[in-house]
Amino acid sequence: MEQLIDILLLMLSSVLVQNFIFAKFYGICPFLGVSDKPATAAGMGMAVTFVITLSSAATWAVYYYILEPFRLTFLKTIAFILIIAALVQLIEMFLKKFVPSLYQALGIYLPLITTNCAVLGSALLNIQNGYNFVYSVAVGFAAAIGFTMAILIFAGVRARLQFAQAPKSFQGMPLVLISAGLIAIAFSGFSGINF
Amino acid sequence: MTILYAILWFAGIALVLGAMLALASIVFEVKVDPKIPEITEVLPGANCGGCGFAGCSACAEAIVRGDAKVTACPVGGQAVADQIASIMGVEAGSVTRMRAQVMCSGTRDNARQKYIYEGPHDCAAAMRLGGGPKECPNGCIGFGTCELLCPQDAIHVENGVAVVRAEKCIGCGICVESCPKHIIKLIPFDAPVHVGCSSLDKGALTRTYCEVGCIGCKMCTKVCESGAITVNGAIASIDYEKCTHCGKCVEKCPRKIIVFEEGKAKIEESVIEEAKVEEPINEAPDAVTPTSEEPTPAVITEKVKTEEPDTPTAPDSAENQAEETTPDSQTAENP
Numbered sequence: 001m002e003q004l005i006d007i008l009l010l011m012l013s014s015v016l017v018q019n020f021i022f023a024k025f026y027g028i029c030p031f032l033g034v035s036d037k038p039a040t041a042a043g044m045g046m047a048v049t050f051v052i053t054l055s056s057a058a059t060w061a062v063y064y065y066i067l068e069p070f071r072l073t074f075l076k077t078i079a080f081i082l083i084i085a086a087l088v089q090l091i092e093m094f095l096k097k098f099v100p101s102l103y104q105a106l107g108i109y110l111p112l113i114t115t116n117c118a119v120l121g122s123a124l125l126n127i128q129n130g131y132n133f134v135y136s137v138a139v140g141f142a143a144a145i146g147f148t149m150a151i152l153i154f155a156g157v158r159a160r161l162q163f164a165q166a167p168k169s170f171q172g173m174p175l176v177l178i179s180a181g182l183i184a185i186a187f188s189g190f191s192g193i194n195f
Numbered sequence: 196m197t198i199l200y201a202i203l204w205f206a207g208i209a210l211v212l213g214a215m216l217a218l219a220s221i222v223f224e225v226k227v228d229p230k231i232p233e234i235t236e237v238l239p240g241a242n243c244g245g246c247g248f249a250g251c252s253a254c255a256e257a258i259v260r261g262d263a264k265v266t267a268c269p270v271g272g273q274a275v276a277d278q279i280a281s282i283m284g285v286e287a288g289s290v291t292r293m294r295a296q297v298m299c300s301g302t303r304d305n306a307r308q309k310y311i312y313e314g315p316h317d318c319a320a321a322m323r324l325g326g327g328p329k330e331c332p333n334g335c336i337g338f339g340t341c342e343l344l345c346p347q348d349a350i351h352v353e354n355g356v357a358v359v360r361a362e363k364c365i366g367c368g369i370c371v372e373s374c375p376k377h378i379i380k381l382i383p384f385d386a387p388v389h390v391g392c393s394s395l396d397k398g399a400l401t402r403t404y405c406e407v408g409c410i411g412c413k414m415c416t417k418v419c420e421s422g423a424i425t426v427n428g429a430i431a432s433i434d435y436e437k438c439t440h441c442g443k444c445v446e447k448c449p450r451k452i453i454v455f456e457e458g459k460a461k462i463e464e465s466v467i468e469e470a471k472v473e474e475p476i477n478e479a480p481d482a483v484t485p486t487s488e489e490p491t492p493a494v495i496t497e498k499v500k501t502e503e504p505d506t507p508t509a510p511d512s513a514e515n516q517a518e519e520t521t522p523d524s525q526t527a528e529n530p
Binding site for chain 2: 062066067071072075078082083086089090093094096098100163165
């Protein structure tokens with residue numbers, strides 16, 4: 001029971017306090033790239049959630065059953081990239097066959113995630129923090145939910161920005177980056193909470 | 196020793212993952228009709244959604260499934276329809292390439308404003324404030340909602356009125372749906388003449404707020420020899436099936452709102468002069484063909500013109516007629 005509460009608190013902390021985008025600045029590329037419309041942002045969020053959860057499990061197993069016994073932990077970055085890439089391919093084929101509707105919904109975002117640093121970062125953080133298997137998967141899932149929430153919030157903000165009459169020098173990316181920074185400052189308010 | 200382990204284990208992991216993917220590609224193989232990628236290849240690939248499907252590949256799937264006709268793509272025109280038809284092994288029929296046209300000429304100098312608008316820079320938002328800042332209830336608001344949505348960057352607001360650049364327009368119809376005033380219409384790509392006004396008000400009223408609004412004087416109807424122009428209520432509309440591109444209405448219009456498409460005007464003027472020398476009524480449509488600027492649409496329309504009398508039951512001609520009658524039906528609804 002105590003462990004369950006511990007996991008839930010850890011998950012909440014991953015979503016809000018240690019938010020991938022606004023606190024750790026992982027996955028900024030997809031965050032800026034596909035937050036044009038709420039619909040595409042939701043698709044990206046779903047794909048990231050899917051991949052991070054599964055890769056957390058796979059990388060944990062590879063690290064503790066292969067890399068650590070043979071003292072190859074210094075190669076974990078390469079190993080994780082390899083595993084994540086293969087995993088994404090596998091998931092893509094699996095979805096295409098058995099869940100075509102989800103495959104259609106995720107679309108191009110699934111293969112794009114192969115090189116997403118949020119996925120790799122999540123796997124590396126799990127190892128760094130010494131989480132066990134259940135913790136790794138739970139925290140990975142929560143972090144991805146945090147990513148999805150952040151990208152959805154930002155898509156909403158950008159939908160409003162489209163109608164703003166900004167000065168010429170601020171139009172487009174500058175205004176987007178400034179608003180992302182403002183939301184990050186707002187999220188830093190959570191950092192006072194310690195679980 | 197460590198390096199040996201590293202090489203061995205990584206080779207092992209890579210081998211296992213590779214084998215897994217190879218196996219998965221066989222186990223999870225999804226059989227796709229080879230026609231679908233072929234048709235996707237032929238389609239323009241703009242993913243504009245003008246066909247009513249989610250994108251070009253979705254359209255290709257629908258065509259193969261039989262849910263869409265081979266002429267489903269409004270952008271590709273005859274050339275694409277023919278290619279798809281040859282892949283599907285059926286007859287294509289004929290397609291008219293369409294382009295969007297904003298039926299308003301009320302620039303800032305011409306149309307009176309009833310108030311100064313300072314809200315969100317969006318037509319739909321301005322529309323809710325008493326129908327927008329322009330006094331004309333059917334004038335272009337000019338905040339560029341169509342400009343924002345155009346997948347081809349073909350439409351731009353110039354001096355308060357959206358203007359379509361015909362050479363970029365693919366006729367997907369997204370702007371037509373987005374316009375809160377419903378003043379953007381799809382017309383045949385080669386049509387050089389259009390009525391640049393959508394005003395449904397009576398002439399005397401239109402005259403008070405717009406320098407160039409159609410007043411329904413019927414001068415164009417009288418001068419048109421092919422009977423292509425009709426005036427319903429107080430707005431002229433052109434039946435492009437009958438229009439011979441003679442340009443007499445353009446000369447006659449006292450409000451100068453029946454206009455030649457910009458850029459094409461010069462070519463068409465020379466055509467008119469040629470047509471005048473010969474018999475103006477019958478020879479005009481054939482004389483239009485030498486448009487050096489846009490060779491393909493001219494060829495397309497020529498085909499259409501020659502084919503249409505032979506195949507009167509072609510599905511697309513029926514659709515075109517329906518589209519062109521819309522201004523009339525609107526007039527009837529809003530007297």
